[in-house]
Amino acid sequence: MRYRLLGSSGVRVSELALGTALFGVAPTAAEATAFVARAADAGINLIDTANSYGNQPRFDREGVPAAAQRESAEEIVGRAIAGRRDEFVLSTKVSEPVGDGPNDGSYDGGGLSRLHVMRLVERSLRRLRTDHIDIYYAHRPDPLTRIEDTLATFDLLIRQGKIRYYALSNYPGWRLAEAVLTARRLGLHEPVCHQIRYSLSRRDPEREMLPAGRHLGIDTVVFGALGGGLFAGDGRFRRYSGGARWGGPGHSAAELALAEHVVACSERWGTSSAQVALAWALSRPGIASVIVGPESVAEFEELLPAVDLQLGPDRIAELEAPAGPAADAPRPTAGSAPAR
Template sequence: MKYGRLGPTGVRVSQIGLGTATFGVAPTASDAAGIVSAALDLGINFFDTADVYGSSPTFDRPGAPPSSERASAEEILGRALAGRRDEVVLATKCGERRFNPDAGLSRRYVIRQVEQSLRRLGTDYIDLHYAHFPDPHTPLEQTLAVYDDLIRQGKLRYVGLSNHPAWQLTEALWIADGARLRSGPVCAQVKYSLLDRTAERELAAACERFAASIVPYAPLHGGLLADLAVLDRRISGDQRFGGTGFTETEIAVARELERLARVWGMGMQQVSLSWLLSRPAVASVIIGAESVDELQANASAADVQLTTEQADAVSALTNAGH
């Protein structure tokens, strides 16, 4: 496993991080422990979760326990890390409003959710806490002030922004600097892949300018950039979340990527993740895994380094439309 630096913190994080959005569903709670253990054995030290993961209705699937009866991803991850907590960089989030109109980034809500996350994770500190989504009802000054209080109390080490645009990251850093807070955002977590390069329009430049990291999620675009077999599934892509699934353009790009990977003697996921890790400001990519085999296949991307010519060939597949 190779490691990157998380923004200006000096903290080393594995270039492949393990996401837990569907823990409790796929993988099941019992299987998740084995995946976490395998991740640690592979050298993965960066684990990503959120207060709504696993037990949210978003992740309901046929045959899975109802969301109201499932353990949360934080609880599952906390149990799986028991005895090895200090070996890892643990990230969680709060602020998603889809299923809770009272959610957001107010002082009251953030403090309550951090306390609950600490309990569910079975730890007395969180390495990295993200503001999960922008909150138009709460000034950034208030959110950053409460984060500063929680850092001073030793409950948090660093903070990040998730799904925030570049201008809000910049504003947050200015606020933190002007108020002399202990930590402004050290990273930005966003959806980012070969098929979704929105982050390159403004966010990547802002992160480079201010020494913050990008931590992409959905780097394999629902599995399409890992294995074309996902096209045979009854539900694929964002259909699970009510979307329309993969477009013909996306499928065409994936087929050409698969051809390049075959020529180069690599797996699609290796090419996709290695390309993303070569992009400016990217420190680590968050992958999901439903099995140990899938985890191992994705983690192997950290051992692959594309040549400049190969990276340019991959970029060219979507350069016109990103």
């Protein structure tokens, strides 16, 4: 495993990070501790979770206990890292809905109010069995809360020692710039990184998000680089693939055609489509780490060689050749609800 600096923080994070959105489903809660241990053995030191992962109905599947009977992903992660907390850079997120109350977070706003953040950070700390969170993400923008109030709240949490850094997730480029410039104007801590969905099939961040991050000196952490299983070989044909992993639609015909192209390239190059898709993401400028969410240890093992796969300019051009339209895909709206 190789490590990259996370912006100007001085913190080094593994090129691959362990995503936990499906913890409690795949892998099951019983399997998760061994899963985390294997990731640590492979050199992964960045674990990514959220207070809305694991035990929400959007993750329900046949043969798995219903959401109300499942633990949260944070609880499962907390148990899995017990006794080895300092081996990991632990990140979690706040703002998505975690209840039905008027101040329980929302996809449409209110989840980054001082009231909500201060309540939910305490719950996350308890579930994670730790006294601090290394990276605390604003899971998505909150149009109902002044950015000054949200940033001041994160700054307060840093000064209280409850979080070490804060970061942003799913922010369009202009909102990312607004947050960074506001923090600088007010003399507050700046976000340490930005997390976005980015893959060969979803290249729209190249228009605005990635250039904004590079201009502002904010590194990017990527999720969805495998397209929800699209580039994971036969994984694209599973029932729970693509957006279906979290209650959305499966893959489109155009996405499946792109996957066939990536599979054909990877077979000629003597590797797997999953490794190629991850290596492509890691080759993009400004990327600090790529989150993977394999559903079994066997799938995890198959992904690890991606960090040693170097794609030259000719191979990158060949991979990207049919992907032009994807780069012009419409941006998600502020109220959309991707898995991360």
